[in-house]
Amino acid sequence: MKTITSLFSEERNQLQTDIDNTTNIEEIVKLVQNRLDNLERIYIEKLNLAQVRLASFFLDTLRQSIATLAAANYSQIAPTEQKQITNPGTKLFASRLILKLLKALIYIGILGSLFSLTKTTPGAWMAILLTSVLLGVEVVLQLDFNNQQNSMSQELLKLPQPMLRVDSKVFLDHLGDALNTIDLAVARVEEWNKHEGDLAIEELPELLNFLQRLMGASKLDKPQMAHELAKLLPQILMSQGINAQIYRPNDPHSDRGYFDFEPSIDPDTKDHVTLTPALLKGDRLIRRGRVIEPAYSSSRE
Numbered sequence: 393m394k395t396i397t398s399l400f401s402e403e404r405n406q407l408q409t410d411i412d413n414t415t416n417i418e419e420i421v422k423l424v425q426n427r428l429d430n431l432e433r434i435y436i437e438k439l440n441l442a443q444v445r446l447a448s449f450f451l452d453t454l455r456q457s458i459a460t461l462a463a464a465n466y467s468q469i470a471p472t473e474q475k476q477i478t479n480p481g482t483k484l485f486a487s488r489l490i491l492k493l494l495k496a497l498i499y500i501g502i503l504g505s506l507f508s509l510t511k512t513t514p515g516a517w518m519a520i521l522l523t524s525v526l527l528g529v530e531v532v533l534q535l536d537f538n539n540q541q542n543s544m545s546q547e548l549l550k551l552p553q554p555m556l557r558v559d560s561k562v563f564l565d566h567l568g569d570a571l572n573t574i575d576l577a578v579a580r581v582e583e584w585n586k587h588e589g590d591l592a593i594e595e596l597p598e599l600l601n602f603l604q605r606l607m608g609a610s611k612l613d614k615p616q617m618a619h620e621l622a623k624l625l626p627q628i629l630m631s632q633g634i635n636a637q638i639y640r641p642n643d644p645h646s647d648r649g650y651f652d653f654e655p656s657i658d659p660d661t662k663d664h665v666t667l668t669p670a671l672l673k674g675d676r677l678i679r680r681g682r683v684i685e686p687a688y689s690s691s692r693e
Contacts, residue, residue: 439578636670668681
């Protein structure tokens with residue numbers, strides 16, 4: 393019997409390729425869940441009822457856990473946050489404008505003073521020339537700075553939007569670990585069933601106690617005591633999780649497949665007689681029962 397881990401390993405490469413080619417998280421969740429459905433259908437074909445129930449429970453839990461990936465997403469900035477970001481820029485622009493006006497007034501004052509000195513001091517023209525050069529350099533630097541800021545703003549606007557991606561290798565590694573846990577749990581159930589089938593009679597104290605008392609009643613030749621002890625049998629079987637089922641032809645819960653039928657040698661017999669009940673543990677048949685049925689019953693026809 394193949395384990396679900398080995399079945400997953402056969403499809404892992406294709407699944408990893410499909411995940412890498414998918415950018416939408418919801419589509420990835422649906423993709424993985426569909427693959428788990430296919431794996432489950434193949435895996436449970438060779439399991440008994442108890443193993444099927446256990447594996448299905450674990451796989452349902454795993455599917456629900458994977459579905460939580462769909463909650464991951466990027467959210468947009470709220471309008472209030474945008475207002476908080478733009479307000480400081482407005483204040484900074486106003487401060488820079490005032491500073492530029494003050495600089496312009498200072499330069500005009502300096503140039504005015506220097507021009508007034510040209511009548512008495514010929515060297516003042518050199519100071520005017522240097523001041524003009526300094527003013528021109530500052531204007532050029534300011535224009536270059538503004539151009540850089542504009543280009544940076546445009547680059548920020550052109551940046552690609554963030555995209556949420558799934559690391560397929562890490563994700564599938566964790567998925568493989570979870571499936572391996574399911575294999576271990578199912579294997580433990582199989583080992584426990586084998587262990588129960590290999591139990592020696594000395595490991596069943598309730599049954600030994602019953603047989604001991606029954607043998608004592610037989611030695612004492614007390615059939616009434618043996619009959620009363622026989623009434624304890626269903627209780628002993630129930631303590632081991634075993635249910636004894638009597639065949640009832642009109643009971644929909646009484647499965648005919650649990651019994652072997654023999655026709656009655658008495659043609660006048662109209663009732664079914666259960667010679668030995670069927671023994672079941674949960675939904676699993678342990679021992680088939682034996683029933684004597686009428687020779688010409690409607691069920692045989």
